[in-house]
Amino acid sequence: MSVFLILVVAFLLIVTLVQLLRVSELLSKIKNQDVNEVSDNDNNTQGWLFLVIGFGFIAFVIWQMVNWSHLLLPPAASEHGVQIDGLMNISMTLILVVFFVLSPMLFIFAYKYRGKKSRKAYFFSHNNKLEVIWTVAPTIVLTALIIYGLKTWDRAMNVEVTKNTKIIEVYAKQFGWTARYSGEDNVLGDANFRLVRGPNVLGVDMLDPHAADDKITREVHLVVNKPVMLKFRSQDVIHSAYLPHFRVQMNCVPGIITQFGFTPNKTTKEMKEQEGDEFDYILLCNKICGGGHWNMGIKFIVETQEEYDAWYAKQETLGKQLLTLK
Numbered sequence: 001m002s003v004f005l006i007l008v009v010a011f012l013l014i015v016t017l018v019q020l021l022r023v024s025e026l027l028s029k030i031k032n033q034d035v036n037e038v039s040d041n042d043n044n045t046q047g048w049l050f051l052v053i054g055f056g057f058i059a060f061v062i063w064q065m066v067n068w069s070h071l072l073l074p075p076a077a078s079e080h081g082v083q084i085d086g087l088m089n090i091s092m093t094l095i096l097v098v099f100f101v102l103s104p105m106l107f108i109f110a111y112k113y114r115g116k117k118s119r120k121a122y123f124f125s126h127n128n129k130l131e132v133i134w135t136v137a138p139t140i141v142l143t144a145l146i147i148y149g150l151k152t153w154d155r156a157m158n159v160e161v162t163k164n165t166k167i168i169e170v171y172a173k174q175f176g177w178t179a180r181y182s183g184e185d186n187v188l189g190d191a192n193f194r195l196v197r198g199p200n201v202l203g204v205d206m207l208d209p210h211a212a213d214d215k216i217t218r219e220v221h222l223v224v225n226k227p228v229m230l231k232f233r234s235q236d237v238i239h240s241a242y243l244p245h246f247r248v249q250m251n252c253v254p255g256i257i258t259q260f261g262f263t264p265n266k267t268t269k270e271m272k273e274q275e276g277d278e279f280d281y282i283l284l285c286n287k288i289c290g291g292g293h294w295n296m297g298i299k300f301i302v303e304t305q306e307e308y309d310a311w312y313a314k315q316e317t318l319g320k321q322l323l324t325l326k
């Protein structure tokens with residue numbers, strides 16, 4: 001009912017406005033005036049409005065930066081994440097400097113040179129020097145920024161697997177994540193979605209000798225300052241593994257294995273001290289993958305080697321898990 005009333009009110013308002021316009025048109029006809037003629041008075045009003053709305057907008061931008069800055073992510077908790085933050089900070093600084101210099105100029109000049117009966121616009125067709133300056137200057141800045149960006153990207157994406165690198169599979173399906181540790185041999189057993197059956201939820205090929213020592217877990221534990229290589233698979237649709245605090249994101253695509261290697265450099269405990277007790281690292285799905293997408297997360301815990309070893313020893317190997325379940 002209230003929606004209907006709102007629609008009626010909106011309709012009546014439009015009708016009133018149209019009628020008012022008609023009245024003013026008729027009035028000007030009687031007075032023998034052209035309604036479409038723009039007077040100096042109109043120009044002044046519009047010029048002032050432009051100035052007020054423009055600077056109001058800049059003030060709102062500053063207000064948002066001050067009041068909403070607590071919603072930004074905390075500083076990166078991985079080695080490459082610090083470089084990504086550096087790239088982000090330089091890009092944002094450049095954008096903000098240009099924004100805060102150019103937009104006030106835009107509003108001030110639009111006001112200063114607003115229409116006036118006594119003033120005639122100056123005809124200015126071309127200036128080679130100016131054209132060269134405003135083409136070359138942005139080209140240099142943007143080229144430098146792009147090269148810097150590509151280098152940062154390259155360093156983050158081409159991480160080599162050393163013998164110290166822990167290999168962990170992160171498996172996505174509608175709607176949840178499962179992790180698989182590669183076991184003592186640090187090699188993941190082969191897997192295929194056709195083998196997904198009963199308790200073998202990841203479709204691991206148990207005939208592969210590398211498979212028996214793998215361990216399936218419901219959370220991911222990592223050792224601080226030790227490199228890790230996450231290998232992603234998906235069972236159904238494209239998901240995206242997103243670890244905001246480590247500045248990690250990678251698509252999980254059915255049929256192929258994607259990967260992301262990184263080194264976490266702050267333990268969960270250190271982050272709790274810094275960010276508050278509710279803090280936890282989390283891997284979220286960042287691809288709208290269906291109805292339960294919003295609830296698709298898995299906890300990550302970064303800890304010391306001793307804490308990790310204690311936890312890891314308690315996890316059953318896949319060979320044992322499947323045997324006991326059979």
Ligand SMILES: [Cu+2]
Nearest residue numbers: 239285289296
């Ligand atoms: Cu998903």
